[in-house]
Amino acid sequence: MNLILLILLPLLTAVLILLMRNSQQVKLTALIGSVAQLALAFALLLAFRNERVAGNEAQMLFELQYNWFPAWNISFHLGVDGISVAMILLTSFVVIAGVLVSWNVTKMTKEFFFLLILLSLGAYGFFISLDLFILFFFLEIAVIPKYLLIGIWGSGKKEYAANKLALMLMGGSALVLVGLLGVYFGSHQKSFDLITLANTHIPVEVQKICFPLLFVGFGVFSALFPFHTWVPDGHSSAPTAGSMFLAGISMKLGGYGCLRVATYIMPDGAKEYANIIIVLSTIAILYGAFATMMQKDLKYINAYSSVSHCGFVLLGIGMLTKTAMTGAVMQMVSHGLMTALFFAVIGMIYERTHTRQVNEMGGLLKVMPFITTILFIVGFCSLGLPGLSGFVAEMTVFMGSWQHPDPFHRIATIAACMSIVVTAVYILRAIGQTAMGPLKEGYVNLSDAKWNEKIAAIILIGGIIAIGVAPFWLNDLIGPATQIIMNKLAAVQPK
Amino acid sequence: MSGSTIIFYMLAALTLVSGILAVTTRQIFRAAIFLLFSLIGIAGLYFWMQYDFVAAVQIVVYVGGITVLIIFSIFLTQQAGELLPKQKIGRLLYSALAAFCGFALTMVQLCQHTFKTTTEQPILPTVSNIGDRMLSVEENGFALPFEVVSILLLAAMIGCIVIALRSKPTTA
């Protein structure tokens, strides 16, 4: 399994899209490309399992290393472990669904799909890179397509939202950059290589400076309170596929970075700041949930709920136990699928009703049973119904969080648990107002989902259910990888 | 106080006073003339330091060339006899302050610094010495700068010609 394929495939797709003549060809190319991505991701999963089953215990599999800027000790170092594989799978799911739901884009089709594929390129590259420089490179690649997607194809206050998003994300990545440079020089290794850095003991003073920089930097991507404010505006203004990518993939870059980069290479820093992380993420969880309760726009609802759900990711990381960390990764995958699906549904509804205000809708179950069924499913997933992915992830986080006997962690966990009730409140409120109740006039002749929307939804639901019903495969995939991070943490002397 | 000293102070006074007048008088012709005096004063100082060649160049280039150029350009651009417009008092104050601060700072630093002296044999600035050096390509030769300056002068000339000889404006 050559990991370069994961970068080359989207690149090739993007180039081909640029060469296509009409929008039909563009769409087909994008679809074929994303199907190929999905196939590749599955192939990767199988190859990965194959290696593991065969007894390959190496931390990273399929490693590749090319010299790139040897003067700076930068190398094009790729490799995957279970976490990366999970994230790559997530990305490929979201990409194909995103391409499918964008089938009706008529404005500048070529550019739209080009940017979508480019965004996926950034995500794949980010997840497989083992060199922090290229990791950063791919992190930033993913920013501008988002900006353009929102700015050109968005709606509402799109310019404002696009600007805010781009600037805040760039701000985050600026912090990441400084943190990376601090590690680069502070470790006395002059190396960006993740494995090298992880095997080095970085001086504690350096960690104390660089950990918050990296964590907050990545945290901005992952809606860390109080840097989450780009999330509602960005998501609500973006076109459907844009929101899906943004919430489904882009926010995961942050969580992955927090875990893989910040926590892994700087365990002392992580221990030092764990309490702050826990406080912030607990606030995000509750606060996001409560803020969601007051929203009337479906996209805002999902956006704020994303803040809340991404809080679980950061909480899981901040708890510094293996179970919680595994839960955090699961939550990333789960939330990625779920929120992508949620935005897809919102897009479908909006396309038909031309409104996203919940109080302007009602009884849509009657006219579009398929779409509203998806809405139900995604809502249930969001509020953590067993059998769907959200439950598994949240419970794992809770279980892991409860491992600390001291009151501080306990209170944080209880507070986080409370959000499942609040989530139920806002989700049911949204569903109740849109799908149920008397059918509003003017919505009588609306049509149900079309083939592309159905396939997109089914793919994502398939992912959600696959995790929800059989979480053990994901757990087996992620567990060993988080164990390595935990070993590194455990090796550090306690404060 | 020797004659040399007296001459020095006279030259200094000439240079500075006419320099000040050149930048303060409100009649543009007078300003040009004061500039001329100031430049002559500097040339005098060169003579006083026995750098005859430089003094000669100074007189030829400045007095004979640049001042004349300036006066011509005054003719070209100025209605004679008009007073120069007054500067705002604020600007004057700030400028004076800035200039004075700079001057003070420089003088303080210059005076605090003890310049080294060399015991090596001085080279006299005779015309032949200067000529030799000017065209030498060895160490301490200045042939290359000489060529650079010539290119510069050529370029400047072309530039001047293009700019100054512009064809009649086609539009009003």
Place this chain on the structure above:
Amino acid sequence: MKNEKLLSIIQFLLLGNFIVGFFFNQTGTLFGGLFTTNALMAFEKSILSLGVYLISLLFSDWLKKSEHMPEFFILMLAALLGMFFMISSGSLLMFFLSLELSTIPVAAMANFDLEKKISSEASMKMILSSAFSSGILLFGISLIYGVTGTINFAEIPTLLDGSPLQILAFVFLFTAFAFKLSIVPFHLWTADVYEGAPMAVTSFLSVISKGSIAFILLTTLYKVFAPMQEIWYNMVMLLSIITMIVGNLFALRQQNIKRFLAFSSIAQVGFILVGLSSNSIQGTSSVVYFVLIYVFSNLAAFGVAGAIAQQTGKERIDDFRGLYQHNPFISWILALALFSLAGIPPTAGFFGKLFLITAGASKGNYLFIIVAALNLIISLYYYLRVIRAVFMDKNEHPIEKIILNPSAKLGMIICGAGIVLVGLLSCIYDYITALTV
């Protein structure tokens, strides 16, 4: 048309000039140390030659229409020659002379839009300011000379000891550099001159002049003033921060694309200073590398702006609204250029800025680096403003299809390719590093 043929010949010769540059990269000195050269200097000159070649391509429309095209090239090449001498200069005298040689013709060139009032205003501002800065520079040189007794680059460092007068002299000297490089607060002429001058001259000023000064500044600081490293590091750091901030703040509010690019280039210079401050091999190579990228990026932006201004006379960013509608090609080139200037991957600007910052970070001064990194965000904001105008904003009367002549198109393609490839192909950076060592 006579101009057209001549222009093709000139373009061809300039291309030759660029290529030939790669074959003469021996190390050595001439004229008793007044002229030194080595492979890195040869490469630096090649970058400048490339820039001039690109200018001749990008602004061919304007050049063809100009009555004084031959003179324009004479002056530009004289200035280029001055820069070559400057990069290679081995003494303060050569440095000063070549600096003047590279400035005075450009001041004349700034007036080449003879009919335009602002062109002469720009030209006037430039010649007066540069005369003033020459005065300051000369005063500094005279003090250096007085203190050390030499104007030779090789001898000066052995005679410097960091006494106050030397610091004063260095400040005078350095501010002249700062003036040419548009470092705040010596940058004030920049925007006015850029706005008034013809687009070709503006791009020459902002790319070629800046680049050459950055190169010679490397030599001056790293070699000549090496003993005063502590002082100039702090000075560079201070000025770098101010420059980035002020450049960005002013760029935020500009409407005219040339002024906008002027302030953006000021901010870019702030970044160059970040890399420069490291005083290391990495510092040198990253600055040279950045200038190379900057040549492509800024020329691409100017080329697009020039093409638009040439055909429609529109220079305001607001006029660019909806540009993408009829002109996708130049819009993408402009976007690439601006992304590169903003330091967004995968454009080369990302690598350039990153290496500058990395080099700067080697001193361990994180506050400085954080300020630099935060300035990236502000700069992104205003670059995105243009992107927004081009791609997103609606306009009732967007700019019609711009007809590019083939050489301008070629120039843009070269710039675009450069923006993409210079970063991704690490061999270019390796090559520069190899030259630096």
Place this chain on the structure above:
Amino acid sequence: MIEVIRITYYIMNEFLQIRLLQVLPIGWNFGWSLLLIPLLPFAGFLLLGLFGRKYIKNSAGIIATALLLVSTVLSIYIAYVYFFEYGKVMGMYQKFVPIQFTWLEFSQGVSIDFGVLIDPISVMMLAIVTFISLMVHIYSLAYMKGDERFPTYYAFLGLFTFSMLGLVMASNIFQMYIFWELVGVSSFLLIGYYYNKPSAVAACKKAFIVTRFADLGFLLGILILSFHAGTLDFNTLVQRLTVDGSEELHSAYTSTFLGASALTWAAILIFIGGAGKSAMFPLHVWLPDAMEGPTPVSALIHAATMVVAGVYLVARMFPIFSMSEGAMHFVTYVGIFSALFAALIACTQTDIKRVLAYSTMSQIGFMMFALGVSGSNLKNGSLNYSGLGAGYTAAMFHLFTHAIFKALLFLGAGSVIHFIHSNELKDMGGLRKYLPITNITFLIACLAISGVPPFAGFFSKEEILLAAYQHKALIYWIALITSGLTAFYMFRLYFLIFWNKGTIVHGEHHGEGGFAMMLPLVLLAVGAAFAGFIPFGNFVTADGKPMEVVFHWQFSIAPVSIALAGIFTAMWLYRKQNNKPVAIANSLNVFYKAGYNKFYIDELYLFITKKILFNLVGRPAAWFDKNVVDGMVNLTGNTTQLISEKIKEFQSGKVQQYAIYFLAGVIGLAVVFIYIWK
């Protein structure tokens, strides 16, 4: 090709791998068929849910019923096999876990396992759930006929049955939680079945949210238990936490919070979860509203199965509860209070289904406090259920009988509603002429619930009262009063429906709904009449050892007479139309009003949610986000712009000014670096 096979193999390996922990060779070769019991209804759900709307619209009911019939037969067969053939080993009913596999491993030892736990209560519950569900399936064939979403209805029923069976069979507390949640969602779907009705939407939301809130307690309880016991498996949990001197028990006892031990907290929190599902005060508010669902659904969910999940949970965790006196008291008092409270409200309600709902709540209160009063003797550390375990058996017995007669009541009410198209008592009266079978079966059910011998309710209630009597007099007296009230309001209902005034039936009425509706009524009536004679103590006890239930006829005098008193009062007031009830209601003005308005608990909730949660938390959070957090971001942007505007004067366009700044810069730098920053 080989590639394809390999890939398929891996997919199988990855996604379908079920890792069996143990399959006990307990003598029957029926182990795997246990899985069929829940999976058949689930298959029905998938089948009808995915294809019902388009392809099998009309046969949906038959398919679902057939599937469930198989399930029912299987569970009854298993009950038979368990109780009479293999379950008893050495005179004790054993706990078997024939099937178990790890679903999600959190950490060493702590994992969610999916398994099947077979012990007396689960087997009993399997039988009762499938049976009642089957009755409801059959009943609905007629009741829901012609409904637009007929297949969906059956799909939801299937989902519900599946979840409930999974809950019952759970071998792992987290497995129970999972199915617990699924039960919650299926009840949400079923209550909200008439999704066009705003009241139904509100009710289903309320039901879900209130129970979710309770589930939070359950979840926290699980977290506490898992932390101290290091396992989630029921058997291991009980083993570790009930053995005196075990490390786990020690840690659960010694870590305290607010004066109570972790064990007590865990038990109370888990009980809160159960209280939510079982509609105990104060989490009962959803139950009456939940009557918005189709009536058969109410019969299934809100009578027989889901609402007793809480009781089942407490029974399942009974050994652990019994380790904590505080928790047991909590259960007792909540139970008895809810019983009385609900009975009082039930006397005033006019909606037939609401009356039944409150009666359910009241009866479940009985079961709860029965469990609560059967606390163990902890004095000498080892478990000793003797004498006090009676409450446990009584609660289970009452659960069993109550399921039957409450289902019967609801189905009967459904029959009435089907006939009269209204839930309100004021629209009814004199229906005995039109609905003879319903009349008889309803009467049997009323007698059963009132505890009149020899109907089923008499025996179970008798045992509960006995247990209460042995425990504490106060509880006994309250229970006694409540049981009198029960008889009163049930017969109030009965007389108001079937006697009282004569109802004019417009036009042609369509009878009692045919065979499909009558069959369940009759079957259940038979159950309600005779289920009491089952020697329950022989099968279901706290420790698995059969227990001789001694019948004291002297003791029954008081309950029976108070029940009869209630019945006769109701008869006196409601048999004929008169104004006595109004007069009494008027004389008890305040109390009556309070009871009628359900003691204003709903209003209190509304106040808490709308005023406090929304206005004091949600709104400020949203405001804070919009203005402060977002404001900070915008402020940064605006400040930058503002500074940019303010400093524009530097770029004045005056070349001389530029030069002044230049010189100032030079001087400044020189001064700084010569004098200050050396």
Place this chain on the structure above:
Amino acid sequence: MQPGLYHILFISAALFFIGVFGFFTRRNLITILMSVELVLNSVNLNFIAFNKYVWPHKMDGLFFSIFVIAIAAAEAAVAIAIIINLYRSHQSIDVENAEEMKF
């Protein structure tokens, strides 16, 4: 007291800042140019003085001043050409009339 290096340095520094002052305050472009000439001349004086009093064994200062004179001439020529051109387009050589571009 025999006038020496410091005297001349004083004169040149004074002249330099006189020129600078003129540059700051004159409004007529030609007079500004004249101020620049003063500045350049003062520098020349510096060079000659250093050459004479401090480093008489080399002629760097002397040559420097000669080249400065040449440069000054070139600069003046170009400046005057520009000023004349400006005068043609603005009908004025007041520097404050040429402030169209700002901010």
